[in-house]
Amino acid sequence: MIFSIIPLAQAARNAGHEVFMAGPEDIMPIVTRAGLPGVPVTATSMMDTLLDDDGKRIPIPTDLHERFLFNGRCFGRYAANCLEGLVPLVDRWRPDIVVGGALAFAAPLIAAYAGVPYVKHAVDMGEPRTIDLAAAAELGFSLERLGLYDMPRFDLFVDTCPPSLRVWDAPPAQPMRYIPYTTPKALEPWMYTKGDRPRVLVTAGSRITPDYYLDVLAALVKKVQGLDVELLVGAPDDMAAKLGPLPENVRAGWLPLDVLAPTCDVVVNHAGGNTVLGSMAHGVPQVLIPYLPYVVDYTERLTEFGASKMIRPGDDTAENITDAVQDILATPSYRERAEVLRQEMSRMPTPADVVRVLEEQAARGRNEPAAPARP
Numbered sequence: 001m002i003f004s005i006i007p008l009a010q011a012a013r014n015a016g017h018e019v020f021m022a023g024p025e026d027i028m029p030i031v032t033r034a035g036l037p038g039v040p041v042t043a044t045s046m047m048d049t050l051l052d053d054d055g056k057r058i059p060i061p062t063d064l065h066e067r068f069l070f071n072g073r074c075f076g077r078y079a080a081n082c083l084e085g086l087v088p089l090v091d092r093w094r095p096d097i098v099v100g101g102a103l104a105f106a107a108p109l110i111a112a113y114a115g116v117p118y119v120k121h122a123v124d125m126g127e128p129r130t131i132d133l134a135a136a137a138e139l140g141f142s143l144e145r146l147g148l149y150d151m152p153r154f155d156l157f158v159d160t161c162p163p164s165l166r167v168w169d170a171p172p173a174q175p176m177r178y179i180p181y182t183t184p185k186a187l188e189p190w191m192y193t194k195g196d197r198p199r200v201l202v203t204a205g206s207r208i209t210p211d212y213y214l215d216v217l218a219a220l221v222k223k224v225q226g227l228d229v230e231l232l233v234g235a236p237d238d239m240a241a242k243l244g245p246l247p248e249n250v251r252a253g254w255l256p257l258d259v260l261a262p263t264c265d266v267v268v269n270h271a272g273g274n275t276v277l278g279s280m281a282h283g284v285p286q287v288l289i290p291y292l293p294y295v296v297d298y299t300e301r302l303t304e305f306g307a308s309k310m311i312r313p314g315d316d317t318a319e320n321i322t323d324a325v326q327d328i329l330a331t332p333s334y335r336e337r338a339e340v341l342r343q344e345m346s347r348m349p350t351p352a353d354v355v356r357v358l359e360e361q362a363a364r365g366r367n368e369p370a371a372p373a374r375p
Helices: 002-014 025-033 046-050 064-092 106-114 129-138 140-145 214-224 237-243 257-263 273-281 293-305 318-330 332-346 351-364
Strands: 021-024 038-042 098-101 118-121 156-159 199-203 230-234 250-253 266-269 286-288 308-310
Touching: 002 021, 002 025, 002 098, 002 118, 002 273, 002 351, 021 025, 021 064, 025 038, 038 064, 046 064, 064 106, 064 129, 064 140, 064 293, 098 106, 106 118, 129 140, 156 351, 199 214, 199 257, 214 230, 214 237, 214 318, 230 257, 237 250, 257 273, 266 273, 266 318, 273 286, 273 293, 273 332, 286 293, 286 318, 293 308, 308 318, 308 332, 318 332
Parallel strands: 021 038, 098 118, 118 156, 199 230, 199 266, 230 250, 266 286, 286 308
Antiparallel strands: none
16 A cells, blocks of 8 residues: 555655655655655554454455455554554644545544545555445444544545546546556666566565465465576565575565566566556556455456456466466467556656645645546
8 A cells, every 4th residue: 555655645745745654653664765754653553453352363254245344344443543643643733635545544534633635545446345334334433532423535536547447436536647666676787677588577465474475475486486487576585585495597585566567578466456556557467366355356357458367366276377477478469458558557647747636625625626637
């Protein structure tokens, strides 16, 4: 979520505005490395919401509907923790507008408390609305404390999903070009120079830990390492070290996707929002394995568009994944359809364009929509 919202925050600051980025303590290094003033508002991390009062991992439901409710409750508990630090922040420093990621449910509450417009910022290509309802139910006590009777609605929705992939009943939105962002790292020539063999990137996201998704990444690497390709494995350096000895054609570690993507022929990933949109922004076809239920919908949309191949989690065998990679490498239409999306995204308004809309929204106040920006 943090990576998707940083470009707009940077654009607002570059336009001369005072910008604070609030969040849990564990993301503050990412915020400050992006050149933004960070305000830690809770010591609780998102992963802490998966634990019960005794510190034991809460079982994740297998039923799809129950899983969405579970996710929403977790995000709601997380938002309640963030409010403990957000209320004193806005009491001391009064914002003119609050921008929050789509799953940052503390944002609409703190905007209503401060009496300023709330801008909802998409973090991928859409989440099931059941998650929102479950989060609202979890936040009932917090709503009451703030004198609210319902979750406040957004005054403006900033959507980075290209128009061709938006669902038919998506809410009206201010479109914005997705700008890929990853924590900076000193570049080496191989990162931006393509070799003779096809280049395939494999990643399970940036948040993996020994208890979360490391096993998924390790399995993916094992399943594709027999391909005759240059294989890149994107993961935090400490997690990459836990993958053990790798073949000579494999490089693993924290990789700058925004630099690497233009050199890649295929990206194999878990269908995480930033990885998917970052690959789309550079016209790279993908093999998507949607391990999280809420990403299945937009995975299907991208696959139906012809820019990716989808493999269900239960079908993610080495044979199926390698066949999918080889099919994309051998079939030009996947690259062509991905290029159509890249061009469409490049024509969307930039974050700098959207900052002007935020300025108008702040001047208008709550419940008064600003005119949308055009590319």
